[in-house]
Amino acid sequence: MKYDLNEIVLGLKSGDLSYLSRSITFIESTSEKHFRFGQEILEKVLDKTGNSVRIGVTGPPGVGKSTLIDILGLHYCNMGFKTAVLAIDPSSKVSGGSILGDKTRMTSLAKHENSYIRPTPSSGMLGGTASRTKESILLCEAAGFERIIVETVGVGQNEINIASVVDVLVMLLNPGSGDELQGIKRGILEVSDILAINKADNGTSLVNETVLEYKNAVRILNYDKEFWRRKVLKISAIDGTNLETLVNAIDDFCSKSRENGFFDKNRIDQEGQRLKEILKEEIFKRAFQSQQFLEKYEEVVERIKNKKATAIKGVMELLNK
Ligand SMILES: Nc1nc2c(ncn2[C@@H]2O[C@H](COP(=O)(O)OP(=O)(O)OP(=O)(O)O)[C@@H](O)[C@H]2O)c(=O)[nH]1
Ligand SMILES: [Mg+2]
Structure with a gap:
């Protein structure tokens, strides 16, 4: 098939979702030729990138990330922001992925005219594992998206990588998970800006206990942003309890980050790192x-x-x- 670079670039910049999808497919391609073409597209739209808030949502499997993103994304869409969701799917290379799963879990958001949901494979790509999600973010920005939410399972390698492509990182946790603190989660907790204990709709005393445990934990855990005191809150992705609190925490973090100069500096550092x-x-x-x-x-x-x-x-x- 023949592709016209200018047509794609124009289509993408006009916000046409089919051109956006096609462009992401190019940069994710394992074919050298398509991959290079994807880079050409990206280069031509770079001047239209950067104008979004990039929000990471991470957490253990099944904690409710997709359910939360459904209501968070819908909130942004209803406020008039074009909102894109990139769901990094570690399994997609092997099994064909939970693509359907994610779309069915974000049904309300998927229906909204301001939304775009795209699963992205986490590995097996040309040009390095670090680059795909970042490039998809840039393409979404070129298509006019103003809120970009990246979902990633907080296990293994990609948990730390997520911090290197977003402006603010929300860690979603299960009630009663405070006792796992000694072990595996330290790394990702130390780069998370907001901690939210999900499923506050069932068993509130356990949820409150967990909130306290994490509040104590963040006092001791390393964290390198002096302008921000990390928030620990409870939330229900199912019934929307405290969604507003989370939205405010994200806004608050971003304005403090901008005032401090960290927001822009962080993006430059991320580029260098990448x-x-x-x-x-x-x-x-x-x-x-x-x-x-x-x-x-x-x-x-x-x-x-x-x-x-x-x-x-x-x-x-x-x-x-
Ligand atoms: N009670 C309750 N259940 C929830 C809540 N949020 C999510 N769930 C349920 O938890 C299950 C997993 O939700 P998902 O949103 O798919 O979780 P996830 O973190 O995206 O899962 P993976 O992408 O597979 O890692 C689903 O059955 C949800 O209905 C909540 O706030 N309260
Ligand atoms: Mg999910």
Whole structure:
């Protein structure tokens, strides 16, 4: 099929969703040719990007992220903001994903004329895992979206990555999850700006207890934004309890962040960080594509195995290649 770059760029800038979807498909493509074409589109619309609030919603599987995004997104749509949802789906590469699942879970939002919902695969892409979601965000902005909500499961690698593409990160937690604090969640908690204990509609005493536990926890956990005291609130994604409180917390964070200068500085830092990540992946990939490098690599591995060289010495030799 033949594609006309100018037609797509114009369509995208005019806010036409079919052109937006097509552009995202290009940048997510595993075909080198389509991927490059996607980059060309992106380059042509860069001047229209940056004018949104990028909101991350993370949390363990089943905590209610999609349900919350449905009502949060609808709230923004009703306020007149064009709202896009990018749901990062770690399973999509293997199983074809829970695409339908997410769309059916965001039914009210999906129906609204100001909304756009797009599942995005988290891996298996060209040009580095770090880049896809970020580029989808930029394309949504070019299409005129003003609120972009990124959903990601707070497990494994992508939990930290999410903080590097959004302006504000909301961590959704289960009632009674406070005792897991010692373990796995520390990393993501330390980069979350707002903590919300979901499912406040059932068993409020447990919810209140959990709120207290996390309030105590955020006092000790590391956090590097001096302009903001982290909020811990309870919410119900099902009946909408405290949605307003969450919306206000997000607004409040963003205005303080802007006043402080952090908002813009953070975006610049994120770009730099991303550039480094992609560069790292690309250099690594290219090194292993070189036959000469590969031979040297195997030789070094052999010598390390036979206790004839250290790993550091090996790397130095490889770098000389
Ligand atoms: N009682 C109650 N149930 C909720 C609430 N929010 C979500 N649920 C239920 O929890 C289940 C999971 O909700 P989802 O919104 O799909 O959760 P998720 O975090 O997006 O799940 P994954 O994307 O699979 O990680 C669904 O059955 C929801 O109806 C809530 O506030 N209260
Ligand atoms: Mg979900």
